Amino acid sequence: MTEVTLVHGDITEQVVDAVVNAANSSLLGGGGVDGAIHRRGGPEILAACRELRATTLADGLATGQAVATTAGRLPARHVIHVVGPIWSATRDRSHLLRSCYEQALRVADELGTLSVAFPAVSAGVYGWPLDDAARIAVDTVLATPTGVREARFVLFDERSYAAFRAALTT
Numbered sequence: 001m002t003e004v005t006l007v008h009g010d011i012t013e014q015v016v017d018a019v020v021n022a023a024n025s026s027l028l029g030g031g032g033v034d035g036a037i038h039r040r041g042g043p044e045i046l047a048a049c050r051e052l053r054a055t056t057l058a059d060g061l062a063t064g065q066a067v068a069t070t071a072g073r074l075p076a077r078h079v080i081h082v083v084g085p086i087w088s089a090t091r092d093r094s095h096l097l098r099s100c101y102e103q104a105l106r107v108a109d110e111l112g113t114l115s116v117a118f119p120a121v122s123a124g125v126y127g128w129p130l131d132d133a134a135r136i137a138v139d140t141v142l143a144t145p146t147g148v149r150e151a152r153f154v155l156f157d158e159r160s161y162a163a164f165r166a167a168l169t170t
């Protein structure tokens with residue numbers, strides 16, 4: 001059984017086997033969680049991403065997919081990059097957001113990781129309404145068969161922490 005835990009804090013400080021990055025499909029850096037992970041983790045992570053772009057992921061990482069790299073200088077061992085969907089008011093892209101969590105857990109299982117820290121994928125620059133993003137995140141992680149023992153959602157601000165707490169308890 002996966003235990004879902006919530007932390008109010010910074011994902012780059014988590015001592016876990018793997019942290020999930022809300023990346024963009026270029027894998028070459030961005031703002032928000034992505035910027036924080038690359039700043040804190042150092043150049044090794046970007047070098048690994050460039051290597052992926054030069055080899056298996058020439059066109060980048062598709063929305064809803066996941067790929068692992070080193071975690072560089074982060075306290076975690078691996079970074080699992082996922083690309084969340086950009087929120088659309090006219091098209092339901094929730095399957096792509098669910099896929100981020102499912103694919104991240106699949107990669108986590110391949111790596112044999114027991115603890116994984118997740119950010120609120122798509123709930124920042126990509127504009128997904130927070131309550132819905134939280135519900136999809138929590139429901140998907142609880143519904144996905146995995147060997148991961150602890151799935152830790154790391155929420156940067158009070159509002160997102162409250163949204164995830166509501167999703168977990170109702």
Ligand code: ADP
Pocket residue numbers: 009010011012022023031032033034036084119120121122123124125126127128154155156157160
């Ligand atoms: P996306 O582009 O998928 O929307 P963002 O990185 O813009 O991703 O934001 C995703 C969520 O992560 C937002 O709720 C944002 O506040 C939060 N966030 C930003 N920096 C950090 C951090 N260092 N640790 C944890 N969460 C963070």
